[in-house]
Amino acid sequence: MARDPDTIEREIEQARSALATTLDQLGEKASPKRLADSAKVSVRVKLEEPKVKYPLIGGGVLIVALLLRKLFRR
Incomplete structure (x- = not known):
């Protein structure tokens, strides 16, 4: 047919x-802009979780303390 x-x-x-x-x-x-925006939102949401937020703060405080210790040991 x-x-x-x-x-x-x-x-x-x-x-x-x-x-x-x-x-x-x-x-x-x-689109790269959309993917970047989506990644930003995902990271922000993840950083607001207490399981992630508080260990990062603790790590930052530890690094600052070690830097201060090294600076003032001279």
Whole structure:
């Protein structure tokens, strides 16, 4: 059974349109700005968790104490 050329042409155009829409969506999802913003939000949320926040503060205090000790030992 041969198909009508007009029907085939319409199907090709629909496929092109669907492909263009999919590519636009992928481009939007993979944009560097969006990925960077998402990473910033994830890091901020993670740093607000007490399990992460307090050990980081403790580590910072320890480093400052060690630096001060080294500076004033002279």
